[in-house]
Amino acid sequence: MKRTSLIFSFLFLLFACKDKEAMPPTPFGAVPSQRQLAWHDLEYYAFVHFNMNTFTNEEWGHGTENPNTFNPTQLDCEQWARICKQAGMKGIILTVKHHDGFCLFPSKYTEHSVKNSTWKNGQGDVVKELSEACKKYGLKMGVYLSPWDRNHPTYGTPEYNEVFKNTLKEVLTSYGDIFEVWFDGANGEGPNGKKQEYDWKGFIEVVRTYQPNACIFSDGGPDVRWVGNENGFANPTNWGTLNGDKVYPGYPQYKELTSGHEDGTHWIPAECDVSIRPGWYYHADQDDKVKTLPQLVEIYFSSVGRNANLLLNLPVDRRGLVHENDSIALVKLRKYLDESFANNLAKGTSVIASAYRANDDNFDGNKVTDGDPKTYWATDDQVTTGSLEIDLQKEKPINTLVIQEFITLGQRVKSFSIEVWKNNAWEKVAQETTIGNKRIVNLPDISTSKIKINILESKACPLISNVELYKISEAK
Structure with missing residues (x-):
């Protein structure tokens, strides 16, 4: 009886914690009006x-x-x-x-x-x-x-x-x-x-x-x-x-x-x-x-x-x-x-985050490809690095990445890198500094089934609201 009671107590706590929503991050530094x-x-x-x-x-x-x-x-x-x-x-x-x-x-x-x-x-x-x-x-x-x-x-x-x-x-x-x-x-x-x-x-x-x-x-x-x-x-x-x-x-x-x-x-x-x-x-x-x-x-x-x-x-x-x-x-x-910018290859794709805020799905990696500018991936306050892995399901040609921060709560990211899955390993194809409202990164022409964005340094927990991927032609 005591063992059954302990199991029910454990399950109750598990689901209670799962249903509890995490507090959103607080603003960092100067923020826009x-x-x-x-x-x-x-x-x-x-x-x-x-x-x-x-x-x-x-x-x-x-x-x-x-x-x-x-x-x-x-x-x-x-x-x-x-x-x-x-x-x-x-x-x-x-x-x-x-x-x-x-x-x-x-x-x-x-x-x-x-x-x-x-x-x-x-x-x-x-x-x-x-x-x-x-x-x-x-x-x-x-x-x-x-x-x-x-x-x-x-x-x-x-x-x-x-x-x-x-x-x-x-x-x-x-x-x-x-x-x-x-x-x-x-x-x-x-x-x-x-x-x-x-x-x-x-x-x-x-x-x-x-x-x-x-x-x-x-x-x-x-x-x-x-x-x-x-x-x-x-x-x-x-x-x-x-x-x-x-x-x-x-x-x-x-x-x-x-x-x-x-x-x-x-x-x-x-x-x-x-x-x-x-x-x-x-x-x-x-x-x-x-x-x-x-x-x-x-x-x-x-x-x-x-x-x-x-x-x-x-x-x-x-x-x-x-x-x-x-x-x-x-x-x-x-x-x-x-x-x-007609065909966003990342739209609606599954995204695995290295970690997300209090394990609350409201802040998970999928928020960066859901098309909603009001949602965002966020880590816990003390975590200022992390990664997002975007699964394209099959190899697709890409050469351009668009990434945006949720600037309502301030600009945070100081540096990030981009890796692609190639020959069963991750290969770095770009390293950049700030993001802000929008950053467009030109990549080499590549075909890949997965892409990873690494937040290398951030002044507070990173908040990424949007990621898009494209294969664009040269302007002539």
Whole structure:
């Protein structure tokens, strides 16, 4: 009787332990806000440089231009939006005001704007037209506003900061939801020969007040940072964190931004801005210098594939249209990406984890191939290494791996390796550093029935939410 009672007690404890769910991991280090998580999900969107410089053949204007010079003959923001949608982009950020001070909307706070142009008899508003086009095509809209103003007479005085804040307010309260506000850190002389001491704290407060869900971009954030170059590349080691109290617009050690700061105090991920042509603005002599498909694919893999977002610039031409050559290049890139990532060989496969959190199935290895971004493999708190073995059932050709961390709880992994099953043994084919929101790893062309991901070093228990495998063709 006593023996039977002990057996029942043992079975009860066994099933009681099995049914008990493990506590999820706690956040580690700096973590993203909800607005930043929404921004990460976008991954790829357009920059549109279109303003006075388009018509003066400049990159940086002087602020002395006649407003009548701005005169697009066929402005069609719906064409922009339609092309961006076809390209798989999620939004458009427009240069509403560049360094020359010319505004693409009828601002009350400057005379250097479309209101004083003969274009549409001074009744034109490019920002309004783009806002309506983005809504029609289901795109997000963002705005670039340069604080530098080479035209405004108050630039270089405290009064100008109020002018700029009022200009910001006009934009942020007139055109619907804004997903990103892009601040350029350039700070040169105004028409009076003075430089401006920018009220960054005040500028940020205006955005938070009128567009609380918008991410703010500058060299140092506070939500999104510059990647430190205009080539479209993040470093292979790229942290989503930055010492936010150290970095500021115009920060001279900008090369640090290409990798971020491993133990950064704030979550400020990188955005890679690059133009599809040599220049940011349209120049007719660059019509035959649009980036090739191999160049654009390399940029995509070096930005989105390295824990950053890609902001690809389209220099709208003097007609007010995305040039045909740029459109063709975008469509080619979209076709290549769609074909490359159409067949995820890891989807729904069985995954064996070296260990998982409290032996709770909610955190087992299968969570990385279930297609649910809210689930993840996790180890116990004290375990900072581990492996995931993906069984493909039979030999399949692969050459690309996509891996993602559950960044809601912070970025953790410092290094990982990839092995494939070959000749009845494991063979290492890659070793990399950080992961973050997304890492795309190019592998040699191989055929294998099993692949193993080894977390070699992690700052806290690793949390892997997604793994994908592909065989993609070379971009030509």
